[in-house]
Amino acid sequence: MRQYKVLLALYTLLVCSSLMFAGTVSGKVTYTGTPAHQKPIDMSKEPSCAKQHATPVTTETIVTGANNSLENVVVYVSSGAPDDGQVPAQAVTFEQKGCQYLPHVLAMHVNQELKIVNSDQTSHNIHPLPKSNREWNKSQPPGTPPISEKYDKAEFIPVKCNVHPWMHGQFAVLNTNHFDVSKDGGAFKLPNLPPGKYTITAWHEDYGTQTADITITGNETKDVNFTFKAKAY
Amino acid sequence: MNSLKPLDVLHGILSLILATGFATSAVAQDAPEVGPRPPGPPKVRESHIGNITGHSQAAKSDFRRYCAGCHGDLGDANGENAVWLDPKPRDFTIAAFKCRSTPTGTLPTDEDLYNSIARGFANSNMPIWNTFTKQQRADLVAYIKTFSARWETEKPGDSLKIPAEPPVTLDSIAHGKVLFTKLECWKCHGPQGKGDGPSAGTLTDSKDNPIRPYNFAAGKDDSRFKCGNTNQDIYKIFMTGVDGTPMPSFADVIQPNDAWDLVHFLRTLQVNRHSKENEILSAAHGVIPPYVDKNPAPAAAPADNKPPGGGQ
Numbered sequence A: 001m002r003q004y005k006v007l008l009a010l011y012t013l014l015v016c017s018s019l020m021f022a023g024t025v026s027g028k029v030t031y032t033g034t035p036a037h038q039k040p041i042d043m044s045k046e047p048s049c050a051k052q053h054a055t056p057v058t059t060e061t062i063v064t065g066a067n068n069s070l071e072n073v074v075v076y077v078s079s080g081a082p083d084d085g086q087v088p089a090q091a092v093t094f095e096q097k098g099c100q101y102l103p104h105v106l107a108m109h110v111n112q113e114l115k116i117v118n119s120d121q122t123s124h125n126i127h128p129l130p131k132s133n134r135e136w137n138k139s140q141p142p143g144t145p146p147i148s149e150k151y152d153k154a155e156f157i158p159v160k161c162n163v164h165p166w167m168h169g170q171f172a173v174l175n176t177n178h179f180d181v182s183k184d185g186g187a188f189k190l191p192n193l194p195p196g197k198y199t200i201t202a203w204h205e206d207y208g209t210q211t212a213d214i215t216i217t218g219n220e221t222k223d224v225n226f227t228f229k230a231k232a233y
Numbered sequence B: 001m002n003s004l005k006p007l008d009v010l011h012g013i014l015s016l017i018l019a020t021g022f023a024t025s026a027v028a029q030d031a032p033e034v035g036p037r038p039p040g041p042p043k044v045r046e047s048h049i050g051n052i053t054g055h056s057q058a059a060k061s062d063f064r065r066y067c068a069g070c071h072g073d074l075g076d077a078n079g080e081n082a083v084w085l086d087p088k089p090r091d092f093t094i095a096a097f098k099c100r101s102t103p104t105g106t107l108p109t110d111e112d113l114y115n116s117i118a119r120g121f122a123n124s125n126m127p128i129w130n131t132f133t134k135q136q137r138a139d140l141v142a143y144i145k146t147f148s149a150r151w152e153t154e155k156p157g158d159s160l161k162i163p164a165e166p167p168v169t170l171d172s173i174a175h176g177k178v179l180f181t182k183l184e185c186w187k188c189h190g191p192q193g194k195g196d197g198p199s200a201g202t203l204t205d206s207k208d209n210p211i212r213p214y215n216f217a218a219g220k221d222d223s224r225f226k227c228g229n230t231n232q233d234i235y236k237i238f239m240t241g242v243d244g245t246p247m248p249s250f251a252d253v254i255q256p257n258d259a260w261d262l263v264h265f266l267r268t269l270q271v272n273r274h275s276k277e278n279e280i281l282s283a284a285h286g287v288i289p290p291y292v293d294k295n296p297a298p299a300a301a302p303a304d305n306k307p308p309g310g311g312q
Helices: A002-020 B006-029 B056-071 B110-119 B134-144 B170-182 B231-240 B256-269 B276-283
Strands: A023-032 A074-079 A092-097 A100-102 A105-109 A114-118 A124-128 A138-140 A147-149 A155-160 A168-174 A179-181 A187-193 A196-204 A208-216 A221-223 A226-229 B046-049 B052-055
Touching: A023 A196, A023 A208, A074 A105, A074 A168, A074 A187, A092 A105, A105 A179, A168 A179, A179 A187, A187 A196, A196 A226, A208 A226, B046 B110, B046 B134, B052 B056, B052 B134, B056 B134, B110 B134, B170 B256, B170 B276, B231 B256, B256 B276
Parallel strands: A023 A221, A023 A226, A092 A114, A105 A168
Antiparallel strands: A023 A187, A074 A179, A074 A196, A092 A100, A114 A147, A124 A138, A124 A155, A155 A168, A196 A208, B046 B052
């Protein structure tokens, strides 16, 4: 009986220490220069979508915020993460609404369930264009159940709808659970990183990638910022 | 007596030149050993079509003689003629194929590839290769499978089960028309199937080359579809999709009986082609009556989904 108690105590200590020493990487993604002008989208050919937008929406290749912040940047641990093989049980959802993709950039783990939903009153076809994963193309008329898919190789995959040529999105299929997509204000956060050496990569669909090497030593929050140079046009 | 005659010398030199000439030209026939050729020995693959077994090694010279001009020695669609072609030749290194009996995103069966070679591709530069023997075709199928590692790691998808075709009736044509509207086929193919829908001009294939939707109304009795010409083939085309192009798979959204109704309506879009569908339609004075659903579903299609100017 005593042995069990000792074991239990040791186990508790182990769990606590691993929880205690969980570092966080957080920061901001910004840009320098002048980002390309995002064009307004003419949805007049799809009235059921056009009427959902009081003001015309623009393309989302480059989405910026206050103080030169850059959104839709996938920030992830590209090497050093200890839990690469753990596929999250819950699905990620990609919604087609108002003839736009919500979110524009969707990050997921390799083999994680991807649910694709059509909330519009029009047919969409979901046509992701992978290079190393399998390429499929499915029609999803209004009112049909969600499409369930998954990707078994890490890859950034452009997504389009052939019926509505302005619809563009991105799937970021990653080999890690430590990822975030920069949102309002360009902020991102990668919590629960045990002590160790990591490479953090930031990827933007138009501006490419940047990396930073960091070391987490204990229960700390490491500030990592990425600055992308805006392309001339 | 042993001295060489000038004629002999000349003959010797000429033979030497000829021999070297032939030697170099023989070397030139081979694919250059440069470029992104994958490392390692050439892969050996088999195909199985009925009781015929195809061997990739046996197709090497046929591929170079008849296929490489467009598809390229490396099967990457970069043959010397490729720049002049529209649509572009298939890139076998990607292993995404247009005409399949298998679900979108999966590999085709050997038979699918075998049929594609003999059938050729309508509205493209891929001719009907019915000059090959069955064995040659089976060998070429095996050869095509050497270009992508997907043939090692994946198996072809399950072939689509096509139920027996119900009889063509005015009712099935009318229901097919409702589906054509509801599933928004007309967005690309146009309300009359002329390939002139509102999205037609914007379409690109998966390599960003412009591509046109199929024009059902073009041609007469000789009109062909890309992936076959029977009613079963039409059923297969929209259910499995045409991979690598904007044409998606409808397998998850059309019920088998509905699919047959759509096939019957699509036949009537081939206005100049003789078919039992067109016979039934002309017996009804060319008018498709409004479809009356015997088991009406509660959800009604919103008005926005109607094609401009109505159906046919």
